[in-house]
Amino acid sequence: MRLAVVGAGAVGRSVVDLADEYGHEVVAVADSSSAVVADGTGDRDPGVDADAVVARKAERGIVGDADPADALAADYDALVEATPTTLGDAEPGFSHVTTALERDRHAVLANKGPVAERFDDLRAAVADSEGEVRFEATVGGAIPAVSTVEDIEPSHVTAVRGVLNGTANFILTRMAAEGLDYEHVLAEAQDLGVAEADPAFDVDGTDAALKCVILANVLSFGAADDPADAREFTLDDAEVEGIRDVPGSALRLAAEDGQTVRLIGEATGELVRVAPRLVPENGTLAVSGTQNIVQIETSHAGRLNISGRGAGGPETASAVLGDVGRLE
Amino acid sequence: MRLAVVGAGAVGRSVVDLADEYGHEVVAVADSSSAVVADGTGDRDPGVDADAVVARKAERGIVGDADPADALAADYDALVEATPTTLGDAEPGFSHVTTALERDRHAVLANKGPVAERFDDLRAAVADSEGEVRFEATVGGAIPAVSTVEDIEPSHVTAVRGVLNGTANFILTRMAAEGLDYEHVLAEAQDLGVAEADPAFDVDGTDAALKCVILANVLSFGAADDPADAREFTLDDAEVEGIRDVPGSALRLAAEDGQTVRLIGEATGELVRVAPRLVPENGTLAVSGTQNIVQIETSHAGRLNISGRGAGGPETASAVLGDVGRLE
Incomplete structure (x- = not known):
C-alpha cells in the first residue's frame, strides 16, 4: 500500500523506516511544519527516501521542503496518523483522518485522541466513506489488544x-x-x-x-x-x-x-x-x-x-x- | 456463513452449539457414521437444530439419519473439520478439506493432521481453489497463536x-x-x-x-x-x-x-x-x-x-x- 505518514515523532519515523520491510511504500511524510511528497520519479523506488527523511528531521528539524497540506493531498491508499494525542476536539488528528476518509482512503491511527474523544464522529465519517479506520497502535503498543x-x-x-x-x-x-x-x-x-x-x-x-x-x-x-x-x-x-x-x-x-x-x-x-x-x-x-x-x-x-x-x-x-x- | 461441521466430539458439538451466537448457520453435521443435513424448510431457522443434534449424539450416538457423505455434499460456505487428529496421510480429515476446496468452499480446521503432516499438499489444494483454509484452533485452543x-x-x-x-x-x-x-x-x-x-x-x-x-x-x-x-x-x-x-x-x-x-x-x-x-x-x-x-x-x-x-x-x-x- 501507498502510505502517507503524518507525524514524525518516534512512531511516525519508525513507520517510515519499517514500511518497505512490510511491503508498503511511503509516498508522503509530514510533521507539523513541513512535508515531503514523492514525485514518483525516484530511480528504483517511487516512494520517499526513508533514510533522508529521518536524517533531515534529526539535522534540520524538518522532514522536507513541502507544506504539510501537500502530504494530506498526496496519492496514498492509507493515511497513518501519528501526531501527538490531543483531548477534546482531538485536533488536528481528527481532521487528518476525516480528510482521508472523505477521499475514500483508509486511516490508521497511533494517535489516541480521535478514537478516545470522538469515537461516534469517527464512526459516522467511516460510514460515509469507502475507507476504513484502524487503531491497534493506540492501545498497548505491540500488544494486539x-x-x-x-x-x-x-x-x-x-x-x-x-x-x-x-x-x-x-x-x-x-x-x-x-x-x-x-x-x-x-x-x-x-x-x-x-x-x-x-x-x-x-x-x-x-x-x-x-x-x-x-x-x-x-x-x-x-x-x-x-x-x-x-x-x-x-x-x-x-x-x-x-x-x-x-x-x-x-x-x-x-x-x-x-x-x-x-x-x-x-x-x-x-x-x-x-x-x-x-x-x-x-x-x-x-x-x-x-x-x-x-x-x-x-x-x-x-x-x-x-x-x-x-x-x-x-x-x-x-x-x-x-x-x-x-x-x- | 453456512457451515458444515464434520466431527461431533467436544469441539464439533461446541461449534454447532455456538455458531448461531456468532451469526452463522449450521447446515450440516456429520460424525464418522451418520449425518444431518438441513432441508431448508425449518420454521424459523433454515439450519439444523443444534439442540437436537447434541441430544441425538448423547442419546443415540448418531447426529442424524443421513450419510456422512451427504454432509460433505451439502450447500455450505465453510467446512469445519473437527475429526480426531490422525498422522501420516492425515485421513480422513485431509480428504474432507480438499473436497471443500475442490468445490471452492472454505475449510476451517480443528484437526491438526492435515496442517502438521501435509502442509504442502494442503497449500497446493488452496492454490487451485477459490476457498481458503484457516486453522487457528489447531494450536493452543483459545490462544490466537x-x-x-x-x-x-x-x-x-x-x-x-x-x-x-x-x-x-x-x-x-x-x-x-x-x-x-x-x-x-x-x-x-x-x-x-x-x-x-x-x-x-x-x-x-x-x-x-x-x-x-x-x-x-x-x-x-x-x-x-x-x-x-x-x-x-x-x-x-x-x-x-x-x-x-x-x-x-x-x-x-x-x-x-x-x-x-x-x-x-x-x-x-x-x-x-x-x-x-x-x-x-x-x-x-x-x-x-x-x-x-x-x-x-x-x-x-x-x-x-x-x-x-x-x-x-x-x-x-x-x-x-x-x-x-x-x-x-
Whole structure:
C-alpha cells in the first residue's frame, strides 16, 4: 500500500523506516511544519527516501521542503496518523483522518485522541466513506489488544483489564523492589528517559484511561446491534486515580502479604475505571518495568492474557503496519 | 456463513452449539457414521437444530439419519473439520478439506493432521481453489497463536515457543506443588479426566510437537518469497522428548533454585523441538495447571506473550468461529 505518514515523532519515523520491510511504500511524510511528497520519479523506488527523511528531521528539524497540506493531498491508499494525542476536539488528528476518509482512503491511527474523544464522529465519517479506520497502535503498543477483541467479537467479551502505562508500571515496580518512595523513583525514571519532564499524563492515569476508553468504545459499539444504541465513551466518562499518592509503605505492607500494587485499567461496554490495585506479587497482572498486559475476559473461552512492550517507536510502528496489513 | 461441521466430539458439538451466537448457520453435521443435513424448510431457522443434534449424539450416538457423505455434499460456505487428529496421510480429515476446496468452499480446521503432516499438499489444494483454509484452533485452543503470527507477518517472527499441552503441564505443576512422582500424578490426572487412559499423545510430547510443526510451517511458508523455497515440516522433523522421565527429584532440585520444569515447545522456520526445560518458577513460561502460553519473538516489537485456555470444547470452538469470522 501507498502510505502517507503524518507525524514524525518516534512512531511516525519508525513507520517510515519499517514500511518497505512490510511491503508498503511511503509516498508522503509530514510533521507539523513541513512535508515531503514523492514525485514518483525516484530511480528504483517511487516512494520517499526513508533514510533522508529521518536524517533531515534529526539535522534540520524538518522532514522536507513541502507544506504539510501537500502530504494530506498526496496519492496514498492509507493515511497513518501519528501526531501527538490531543483531548477534546482531538485536533488536528481528527481532521487528518476525516480528510482521508472523505477521499475514500483508509486511516490508521497511533494517535489516541480521535478514537478516545470522538469515537461516534469517527464512526459516522467511516460510514460515509469507502475507507476504513484502524487503531491497534493506540492501545498497548505491540500488544494486539484491539484486533484480538475484534476477532473474538466484542459481544463475546465481557471485560478487558490490564496494565496499560509503562511509566507508571516502571515506577511501581521500582518502588516495590527498592523500598523507595514515589518522588525518588520518579526522578530516577526521568533521568532514564522512562518518564517525561511533566509526567502527569502517565502517573495521573490519563494515558491508561484513554486506552481503556478506546477499548470501551470497541466493546460498546461492537456489541450493539444498532450503533444508535451504543454508549459512546470519552475521557470524561472514566473514573481515574493515578499513582502519585501510593506511599512506599503501602507497597511494603502489600509485599508482606505476597501482593504488590499495579495501576490497573478496566473497560467494559458500561464503564471505564483506572486505579492502583493490589495484585498477587507473582500473578499474571504483576508485569515488571515498562511491560504492559491486557486481560480479555470472554464468554466462551475463559481469560486470555497478552503481555509485551506497551510503547516504543518500532513496537508501535509494528502495530500500525499490522493494521495496514489487515486493510489489504 | 453456512457451515458444515464434520466431527461431533467436544469441539464439533461446541461449534454447532455456538455458531448461531456468532451469526452463522449450521447446515450440516456429520460424525464418522451418520449425518444431518438441513432441508431448508425449518420454521424459523433454515439450519439444523443444534439442540437436537447434541441430544441425538448423547442419546443415540448418531447426529442424524443421513450419510456422512451427504454432509460433505451439502450447500455450505465453510467446512469445519473437527475429526480426531490422525498422522501420516492425515485421513480422513485431509480428504474432507480438499473436497471443500475442490468445490471452492472454505475449510476451517480443528484437526491438526492435515496442517502438521501435509502442509504442502494442503497449500497446493488452496492454490487451485477459490476457498481458503484457516486453522487457528489447531494450536493452543483459545490462544490466537496463528492469527497473531500472521498479523505480525511470519517474516518478522524469529521464533515461537511455549507451553502447548495442558495435560503435561498439569502433571508437572502438580509434581512440583505436591512433591509427588510422575506415575502418582498421572493417575490423579486420569481420575480427574485431565489425562486420557492412554496418555502417550500428551505426555510423550507428540501433541505439543504437532502444534510446533504447524507453527514452523506457518513461519517457513509465510516468510518464503517463493513457496518452492520453503521447508515443509512434519512430525518426523521434530526433536521430541516427553515428561515420563522427569523425576520428582528434578523438580525439588529446581525449586531450591527458584526454578521449575515445563514441557517447552519451540518452532522457527528451521527447526521444531519439544523437551522438558528449566524455567523460572515465577516466570512467564511457568503457567499453571492446564493453561497454555505462547511466546512470539518478533524482529521489531520484542517478545509477545499470550496465555489462556489451551483446550476445551467451547474454547476451541471459539477459535474455529473466530477463523470463520476472518473468512468473511
